[in-house]
Amino acid sequence: MNTPSHSTQFRHNLFSRTSRSASHETRCVWQAPRVEAKTSWASRLASLTWLAALFLWAGCASIPVPDVATHYDPHTRLRTDLIPDNLLPTQGPMRELLWLNASRVFKDQQVFEYYLEVHYEAREETGLLNIHPGLSLTIIADGKEFKFRGSGSLNMRKQRRGVVSEDAIFLASADELRAIAFAKAVTVKVAGQNGVVVRDFIPVNFERFRKFVTEFVDRG
Numbered sequence: 001m002n003t004p005s006h007s008t009q010f011r012h013n014l015f016s017r018t019s020r021s022a023s024h025e026t027r028c029v030w031q032a033p034r035v036e037a038k039t040s041w042a043s044r045l046a047s048l049t050w051l052a053a054l055f056l057w058a059g060c061a062s063i064p065v066p067d068v069a070t071h072y073d074p075h076t077r078l079r080t081d082l083i084p085d086n087l088l089p090t091q092g093p094m095r096e097l098l099w100l101n102a103s104r105v106f107k108d109q110q111v112f113e114y115y116l117e118v119h120y121e122a123r124e125e126t127g128l129l130n131i132h133p134g135l136s137l138t139i140i141a142d143g144k145e146f147k148f149r150g151s152g153s154l155n156m157r158k159q160r161r162g163v164v165s166e167d168a169i170f171l172a173s174a175d176e177l178r179a180i181a182f183a184k185a186v187t188v189k190v191a192g193q194n195g196v197v198v199r200d201f202i203p204v205n206f207e208r209f210r211k212f213v214t215e216f217v218d219r220g
Helices: 005-014 041-046 048-057 174-181 203-218
Strands: 028-031 069-072 079-082 096-106 112-123 134-141 144-150 157-160 163-172 186-192 195-200
Touching (some): 174 203
8 A cells, every 4th residue: 555645745855854843832633635535544544644745735734744633534534633743863874764653543433543653764775674564663661662563564665756765554552652752761663674773752752742642642
């Protein structure tokens, strides 16, 4: 399953930045324009980075991408709450970029699940990470290790205009999200066929996760 093309263009524009703009308090609740129907939860999850692009292309074009957002599928009316753009800082030479986003995806009007989404991006000469299925995401929060299982990025890899990207989605629990959000130190490790990418949270990453947990986990 491929991520829609707007995601690649959006991430390509972001690639020239070394960090995201300052945090904004604006929360954007947005109704998407009519697009191809996405009736399954898996399809909706594959569109998380695409949603960030749509916030710029549609009704929220005049403001920065919000820290947390809510999207309603125009066909099913099912809701997705998410962190759309949580870029993790890069130390040293910039070979690749890594995002760790979170979402709450409703499967019907009452049943939902939480997910973590990894988005990887690099120049073509650096190449794909090729995130493998299984326990390929590890998060260490205040010394406690959490391992997350996913299906890998095989069907969510793209190459365009000298930039390669891939996405991988991992089921998470409310307690795991709280542990990440309210830790004092968080390290993210993503393993693939071509190596391991390691990133550490900085204050803005904690802020986004805490806002997500406060609004969509604890408040319900």
